[in-house]
Amino acid sequence: MSDTDSIDVLVIGSGGAGLRAAIESSDHGASTTLISNGATGKSGATMIAGADVTLDGAGAAKIGLPGNEEDSKEKFIHDIIVQGYYLNNQRLVEVYVRDAPPRTKELIDWGVKYVWDGKRALLTQGVELNRVLVEQTRKRNITIIDDVYMTDLLTQGNTVVGAAGVDVNHGEIRSFGAKSVVIATGGWQRSYTFTSAPGGLTGAMHVAALRAGADLVNMEMVTFCPNVILWPPALRGDIFPYILIERFGDLLEKHGRPFLRDEYDPSIYRIATTTEWNKLIFSVAGTRVVLRGDGSPRGGTYYSIKTVPLNILEEAEKLYPGWKWLRTDFSSLMDWLEDGNAVEVAPAAHYMEGGILVDEHTATTLKGLYAAGECSGGLFGANRVASAITQILVQGAIAGGSAAEFSKTSKTKEPDKKQLDNIRSRLLSPFTKTGGVRAPDLKKRVRKIADDHLWVLRNGNGLKSAIAELESILLKEIPKLSIQTAARTYNKEWIDAIEIEQTAQVLLASARSALFRTESRGVHNRSDYPLTNNNTWLREIITKNVKGRFTLTTRPVIVTKLKPPKGKFSFEEGIIRAVKELGE
Amino acid sequence: MNTINVRVSRFDPAVDSTPRYQTYEVPFEARMTVMDVLDYIYENLDHTIAYHSHTSCHRRVCTRCNVTINSKPGLSCHTEVTGDMTIDPLPRLKVVRDLVVEGL
Numbered sequence: 301m302s303d304t305d306s307i308d309v310l311v312i313g314s315g316g317a318g319l320r321a322a323i324e325s326s327d328h329g330a331s332t333t334l335i336s337n338g339a340t341g342k343s344g345a346t347m348i349a350g351a352d353v354t355l356d357g358a359g360a361a362k363i364g365l366p367g368n369e370e371d372s373k374e375k376f377i378h379d380i381i382v383q384g385y386y387l388n389n390q391r392l393v394e395v396y397v398r399d400a401p402p403r404t405k406e407l408i409d410w411g412v413k414y415v416w417d418g419k420r421a422l423l424t425q426g427v428e429l430n431r432v433l434v435e436q437t438r439k440r441n442i443t444i445i446d447d448v449y450m451t452d453l454l455t456q457g458n459t460v461v462g463a464a465g466v467d468v469n470h471g472e473i474r475s476f477g478a479k480s481v482v483i484a485t486g487g488w489q490r491s492y493t494f495t496s497a498p499g500g501l502t503g504a505m506h507v508a509a510l511r512a513g514a515d516l517v518n519m520e521m522v523t524f525c526p527n528v529i530l531w532p533p534a535l536r537g538d539i540f541p542y543i544l545i546e547r548f549g550d551l552l553e554k555h556g557r558p559f560l561r562d563e564y565d566p567s568i569y570r571i572a573t574t575t576e577w578n579k580l581i582f583s584v585a586g587t588r589v590v591l592r593g594d595g596s597p598r599g600g601t602y603y604s605i606k607t608v609p610l611n612i613l614e615e616a617e618k619l620y621p622g623w624k625w626l627r628t629d630f631s632s633l634m635d636w637l638e639d640g641n642a643v644e645v646a647p648a649a650h651y652m653e654g655g656i657l658v659d660e661h662t663a664t665t666l667k668g669l670y671a672a673g674e675c676s677g678g679l680f681g682a683n684r685v686a687s688a689i690t691q692i693l694v695q696g697a698i699a700g701g702s703a704a705e706f707s708k709t710s711k712t713k714e715p716d717k718k719q720l721d722n723i724r725s726r727l728l729s730p731f732t733k734t735g736g737v738r739a740p741d742l743k744k745r746v747r748k749i750a751d752d753h754l755w756v757l758r759n760g761n762g763l764k765s766a767i768a769e770l771e772s773i774l775l776k777e778i779p780k781l782s783i784q785t786a787a788r789t790y791n792k793e794w795i796d797a798i799e800i801e802q803t804a805q806v807l808l809a810s811a812r813s814a815l816f817r818t819e820s821r822g823v824h825n826r827s828d829y830p831l832t833n834n835n836t837w838l839r840e841i842i843t844k845n846v847k848g849r850f851t852l853t854t855r856p857v858i859v860t861k862l863k864p865p866k867g868k869f870s871f872e873e874g875i876i877r878a879v880k881e882l883g884e
Numbered sequence: 885m886n887t888i889n890v891r892v893s894r895f896d897p898a899v900d901s902t903p904r905y906q907t908y909e910v911p912f913e914a915r916m917t918v919m920d921v922l923d924y925i926y927e928n929l930d931h932t933i934a935y936h937s938h939t940s941c942h943r944r945v946c947t948r949c950n951v952t953i954n955s956k957p958g959l960s961c962h963t964e965v966t967g968d969m970t971i972d973p974l975p976r977l978k979v980v981r982d983l984v985v986e987g988l
Binding site: 337338339342343347348426427449468469470498499500531532533534536537538626627628738739740741744783784785786787789790791792793795799 | 896898899917920926931933934935936939940942943945946947962980986988
């Protein structure tokens, strides 16, 4: 397949971060191509987001929203860092808070439908956000390429000169020369069996970036959304009970006891049911219940509304008319719950705080390579509470601008033919094999490693066995993957084979970081190191590619605003301390 | 075990002149979806079957899993299975292979 010439900026990923990057790049006068592993506007995590845009109250007031002028950028920065257990790169936090108001203002100018929550959030929906951003993208001279699953970056020395991947519908390998590349591909939630994320979030470009020589950061940090529906299948992965529990209902263990209320300090229960600390607290408490054998048959806990009086439910239904939320009808589920039943729920892989290492300009450690949104790491430290939608808008715009400016100073370089040949032979290798391992089977096994050992509660032995198993799979089984399907057009086995290699690599990076961090912090909780240790672990863990070997190193957290406290504390103490600091 | 017969339209424009049906026997589970059935076939019976799933959202939003189920269009991620069925691609769109079409 022939290469595409004269791309200034190649944006990979068409969720919110990619769309916003493409818009900014085009507005900087760069010839821009937006490429997606699905269809633009119909893939990525943005489309199914809740979704809110967060900004400080005073900043909101300045752009014409009825924001609280006693709030401030300083307070918002403080809160994000406390919520992140002081692991945040504070320069990234400053930029996030600085640019949130202009990014919000422009969304409003572009006609996004929203409701202001009165505090720090503009409430909208992912579908609506996508509609507006796709409309703005299509108004500009941006080349859109759909259904190309990008797998590799092309480099010359430490400079990125393009990218390559598979056109899944036509079954062809395609490469694109570009003066700069923006990665905006979201997290790697699809490396887990149970996730609230859509397909396509496999971490492919994290691995491509690492392979090409960029660094990753804090790969052990994975947020789980608790109370995600396990059954029935049509609703599996939906987070509606998580949305509801902020208002009413309880999580029960198998004897019908509300474990959080019964077993935890009243202040923890109050925080979990009234603030967005619910993700972390319910995930940890629910997982403890399952691990001690008090979970549901499908390995979760139960969400129940049995104690909620009917008139209170009727009042709540006004918020979700007909019990519809986003595009899904939950009325039969709600009827069933109102009859006194409980739905099985569990934590699901939801958001990745770790990712490709970037600075405040979204620049990675490779020249010409930028990363924006969830695929980048460091902004939210060890725990995200503020909006990931603001992250995609702020970082997307910066990445588009940075990449466009970089492209003006750089010349198009021909991709190295040998590098392309290697990529091609690696991608096509499963077609040349017979017998060996079958892709759908291996995919399940790789995901199960993540489910078993990289879940809400980790421990050293589990992580060691995950690393050994993943290394063995990468070394011995993936090279033997074979494909029975002769046709290359939409070949599921081929897509799976590519995904498996990426997910095994990204999980290996995550498991190694998780083993290396011998403490618990935020969403990373180890039963063998249960304390948060501010005396030694106020450090980010960086995964580097040193001559083909992935090695770990650390650096002290970047502090520009808020000095972290010293000391060690337990999970419960940590939350109570944080909530005091936040005044919640 | 309860099973259902699922007739799936198979068509590779590169080699076939017309689509043909292939029937699979799939274990039936209460409230399973059409996507679950297709996944079962792919994982256990026939790796060569093509249906869009690698970027599907499972939330009725992306609509890329839209197929024709017993002559009616439906999202495979949210359509619950009630018994034997026939699955075709959406009509009037160019078929990439089997149930995958262009322009969706």
